[in-house]
Amino acid sequence: MDGWMDVGIDNFLISPVVVIPVIPSWIFGQAEEVDISAGTMWDTTLQYFRSRSQLTGSDAVQLKWSHAVNSRNALAQALSSPSHMIEADVIMRDHDPMEPIMAHPPDTDSDITLKEWLEKVKMTSKGIKLDFKSLEAVSPSLALLEDLLAEPDRPLWINADVLSGPSGRTAPVDFRAFLSLVSDLPAQTVLSLGWTTGWTVGTNNPGYSWDMVHAMEEKSRDLKQPVTFPVRAALLAQSFSQLSWLLKQSDRYTLTVWTGQHDEFAPQDLKLYRKHFDVSRIYYDLPNSQTAELLMS
Structure with missing residues (x-):
């Protein structure tokens, strides 16, 4: 996924089941009854920040993000900000010394390497999300994460776009190869x-299809880790039935809502999801003004 600034749970309380009525097929193309239960919260991201008195309650919309932290200056700002999670893009430098660096294509170089980036972040209590734009960067990056992986509590998210989605033109990272590298984390x-x-503005943009969510669930169902599915905010209204089904399939699953820099969407599209899903199971990697509006809803 591309964050909105790119240039480029918790406790073990069982939440009540929310039943979403059958949605007519003329709206979504396939009618299914969906019941959503939070179940056991495998993802301990919110618990980590609550234990440090940085969050209260279990509403994931409270989580603050720093986006595209791909330079020394951006990292310094993120580390001094109130953000809980720091997101950055990882690629391999295309010339010697060949090593993982923080950059978003089409950039091919950076003023900070992943090793340097991690050394600074590890001195704080920030959570980490690494977005891999190429498969070749994954293995050498995981080797640099050994110390971090020894911290059982700190949130560490590993992201890659592994399937083609609505109007996706960029080639996804090879799913099987990616999972072979990260499945033992x-x-x-x-x-x-x-x-x-x-x-694209001014056009009828398609949402996530049934084939897309079925393929993603099939590939995710046997993983031992919690899985979050990044979903584009501007595509949520036309994908409610499909994403409801996907989230229902396992209590290991969450959604992370993100937006492109120039995307347009209605706030009520997000409020629909907040109404029908446990609030601990949807993260919002959005500008602060938009998450503030959701908190007040």
Whole structure:
């Protein structure tokens, strides 16, 4: 997924089941009754920040993000900010010394390497989300994460777009190869598995299809880690039935709502999801003004 600034749970209370009525097929193309239960919360991201008195309650919309932290200056700002999670893109430098660096394509170089980036972040209590844009960067990056993986509590999210999604034009990272590298990560690591997507203003942009969510669930069902599915905010209204079904399939699953820099969507599209899903199971990687509006809803 591309964050909105790219240039480029918790406790073990069982939440009540929320039953979403059958949705007519003329709205979503396939009618299914969906019941959503939070169940046992495998993803301990919220618990980590609550234990440090940085969050209260279990509403994941409270989580604050720093996006595209791909330079020394951006990292310094993120580390001094109130953000809980720091997101950055990882690629391999295309010239010597060949090593993982923080950059978003089409950039091919950076003023900070992943090793340097991690050394600074590890001195704080921030959570980490690494977005891999290429498969070749994954293995050498995981080798650099050994010290971090020894911290069982700190949130570590590993993201890649592994399937083609609505209007996706970029080639996804090879799913089988990616999973072969990350499937043995500790059970508390959050795997963030997304679709490549596109969005064009003034057109009828398609949502996530049944084939797309079925393929993603099939590939995710046997993983031991919690899985979050990054979903584009501007595509949520036309994908409610499909994403409801996906989230229902396992209590290891959450959604992470994100937006492109120029995307347009209605706030009520997000409020519909907040109404029908346990609030601990949907993260909002959005500008602060939009998450503030959701908190007041």
